[in-house]
Amino acid sequence: MIHFLVACWSCISEHLYKHGRSQSGEPPYRCQDCHCCFQLNCRYEANKVGILEKIIA
Ligand SMILES: [Zn+2]
Numbered sequence: 001m002i003h004f005l006v007a008c009w010s011c012i013s014e015h016l017y018k019h020g021r022s023q024s025g026e027p028p029y030r031c032q033d034c035h036c037c038f039q040l041n042c043r044y045e046a047n048k049v050g051i052l053e054k055i056i057a
Contacts, residue, residue: 010036 007014008031015032022028022039030037 008034008036009038010034 006016006029008016011031011034013031013033016029017032018027019030019037020028024039026039028037028039
């Protein structure tokens with residue numbers, strides 16, 4: 001089972017809230033602690049490769 005942890009890339013806080021809607025359909029998230037804004041889809045694509053490789057190995 002692969003568990004995706006949604007956390008701020010800047011301060012690793014899990015206190016996030018969805019912030020509107022972007023053009024791609026993926027809602028951007030904003031961190032309640034450091035107030036930085038980011039999208040999850042690009043992070044997931046980047047992390048999938050590393051996660052799958054670790055499980056296979
Ligand atoms: Zn943060």
